[in-house]
Amino acid sequence: MSASLEKGIRALKEVIDAPIASYFNSCVHCGLCAEACLFYTETGDPKYTPIHKLEPLRRIYEQEYTLLGRLKKKVGLAKAVTDDELDQWQELVYDSCTLCGRCSAVCPVGNDIVYMVRKFREGMSASGHAPEGIKSAVSRTVAIGSPMGVKLPAVLAQMKHVEADYGIPIPLDVEGAEYMVVLSSMEIINFPEYLGAVARIMQQAGKTWTLCSTAFEATNAGIQIGNSDLAKVIVSRIVEGAEKLKVKTVISPECGHAYTALRWEGANLIGRPFGFEVQHIVEVLDEFQRQGWLRTEGFETDKLTFHDPCQLVRRGGVIRQPRTLMHSVAQNFVEMPDAGYMNWCCSGGGGASAIEEGEALRLEAFKKKKTQFDAVRPDRVVTACANCRIVLEESLEHYRMDIPVIGLTELIAEHIPERNKPEGV
Numbered sequence: 001m002s003a004s005l006e007k008g009i010r011a012l013k014e015v016i017d018a019p020i021a022s023y024f025n026s027c028v029h030c031g032l033c034a035e036a037c038l039f040y041t042e043t044g045d046p047k048y049t050p051i052h053k054l055e056p057l058r059r060i061y062e063q064e065y066t067l068l069g070r071l072k073k074k075v076g077l078a079k080a081v082t083d084d085e086l087d088q089w090q091e092l093v094y095d096s097c098t099l100c101g102r103c104s105a106v107c108p109v110g111n112d113i114v115y116m117v118r119k120f121r122e123g124m125s126a127s128g129h130a131p132e133g134i135k136s137a138v139s140r141t142v143a144i145g146s147p148m149g150v151k152l153p154a155v156l157a158q159m160k161h162v163e164a165d166y167g168i169p170i171p172l173d174v175e176g177a178e179y180m181v182v183l184s185s186m187e188i189i190n191f192p193e194y195l196g197a198v199a200r201i202m203q204q205a206g207k208t209w210t211l212c213s214t215a216f217e218a219t220n221a222g223i224q225i226g227n228s229d230l231a232k233v234i235v236s237r238i239v240e241g242a243e244k245l246k247v248k249t250v251i252s253p254e255c256g257h258a259y260t261a262l263r264w265e266g267a268n269l270i271g272r273p274f275g276f277e278v279q280h281i282v283e284v285l286d287e288f289q290r291q292g293w294l295r296t297e298g299f300e301t302d303k304l305t306f307h308d309p310c311q312l313v314r315r316g317g318v319i320r321q322p323r324t325l326m327h328s329v330a331q332n333f334v335e336m337p338d339a340g341y342m343n344w345c346c347s348g349g350g351g352a353s354a355i356e357e358g359e360a361l362r363l364e365a366f367k368k369k370k371t372q373f374d375a376v377r378p379d380r381v382v383t384a385c386a387n388c389r390i391v392l393e394e395s396l397e398h399y400r401m402d403i404p405v406i407g408l409t410e411l412i413a414e415h416i417p418e419r420n421k422p423e424g425v
Contacts, residue, residue, distance in 0.1 A: 002083060005082070007126050008126050008129065009060065010126075011125075012057055012060050012122075015119040015120075016060070020061065024058050026111060027051060032108060033050040034046070034049040035106075036103045037050050038102075038344055038347060038365045038366075041368055042364050042365045042367045048096050053093055054093075054117065056120075057116070059078070086127060091358070094124075094134065094352070095352060096365075098345045098350040099117065099224075099310075101315060102310070122226040122228065125227050126227075131351075133355045133356055134224055137224075137225075138221040138230055141217070150217070152216070154188065155211070158188055158195065159195070162192055162195050162199065170195065170211065171209060171210040172212075174245065175244075175246055178247065179208070179209040179247060179248070180209070180210055180211070180215075180242050180251070181209055183211075183253050184255040184386050185219060186390055187255075190386065193410050194254065194409055197409045197413035201294060201409070201412065201413055204294065204295065207288075210245060212244075214244075215242070218262065219257070219258050220258055221234070223261045231265070235266045235269050235270060236270055238262060239266065239274060243274075243275045248277065249276055249279055250262065250274075250276055251280075254389075255387060256311030256385045259312060260315050263280070264315060266278070280316065280384075282318055283321060285321070285409065285412055286324060286325060295416070296329050296417070298329070298415055299330060299331040300330045304330045304333050304381075305336050305378040306333070306335075306339070306381075306383065307369075307405075308340060309385035311349070311385075325408060326408070328412075329414075344372060346392050348388070362395075363395060370395075381404070382407070386407070392405045
């Protein structure tokens with residue numbers, strides 16, 4: 001056995017905890033998780049059945065922790081997990097799994113298959129079987145602070161552009177602000193209008209806020225690759241920045257996995273409670289609206305629909321808030337089939353969009369999302385995740401569907417009354 005495989009097997013053995021054992025023992029092999037996975041529904045290939053994606057982990061569990069499995073292993077009747085097999089399984093646990101949670105949502109015995117896949121990824125990462133695209137993103141995040149290689153000078157440049165375009169100063173490293181805003185690299189590079197929208201909303205609400213020069217990036221590639229140590233490093237930067245500036249709340253951007261990593265797993269990763277609250281930007285907008293701090297006027301007349309980011313709705317339960325916000329500015333808001341808690345993934349979450357060799361499969365799986373759009377034929381799609389936005393734009397273009405995609409924060413900011421807009425905007 002190679003040293004890397006031995007390390008990987010050891011890591012897989014170590015991640016098999018009580019929940020994993022109970023999940024394997026309680027699985028009734030009903031196949032419902034297959035029908036919940038867009039990679040299976042759009043290809044029809046049984047290898048994409050979510051529980052099957054865990055087969056090497058199941059065999060290690062059986063051979064190491066069950067009496068029958070140990071006996072089979074002792075007499076040579078157990079099939080050993082090999083390097084070649086883990087090579088083949090990379091596609092199943094990374095390329096064809098977005099950690100969307102739909103399979104977990106339908107499991108009749110309550111097995112959290114996403115939890116199992118993430119544990120499996122830990123062993124895959126330790127044995128060197130993670131995709132190059134995600135490994136590179138993690139390396140850049142740890143070394144530079146951003147999975148896309150964005151450094152502070154690029155953030156400062158975008159801040160200047162936003163200040164010039166919107167006529168609102170973008171605060172940096174302000175101690176004692178109510179809110180610290182973190183961004184994803186995609187918002188910094190692809191959608192700087194998000195920062196402008198936040199600035200306008202904060203100005204109207206009369207709230208103090210800031211960016212942090214040492215913790216501007218929210219994307220957690222450590223979660224995506226399956227490395228808790230790296231995930232902790234990334235979360236710790238945000239925690240240290242927020243506590244240094246003594247802010248009350250950190251606002252997670254329009255990014256699903258950043259929200260999951262910081263809001264739901266961050267305190268466990270660093271081993272202590274935060275000294276601040278964490279809210280997704282959609283939760284903040286909803287709160288501002290309910291308190292009367294966010295006022296909008298006018299309505300969009302286009303037919304709009306909302307794409308629910310998986311981590312936001314299934315992991316975070318943020319379902320009502322975006323709809324309340326949509327109804328406040330959209331005259332013709334229509335829901336797609338399966339919207340809300342059971343919405344279908346964009347096909348690019350969980351790091352899948354960073355895997356170049358998985359592009360063809362990702363576009364094939366997008367046909368499920370295409371079916372949702374075909375059912376309502378919207379003029380525009382609104383979402384609250386920058387990664388979803390990019391994947392939707394690329395996939396819609398591939399299928400020659402002329403449907404623009406816009407961020408929810410940006411849409412709301414466009415309806416701030418004229419008297420609240422700075423001059424020249």
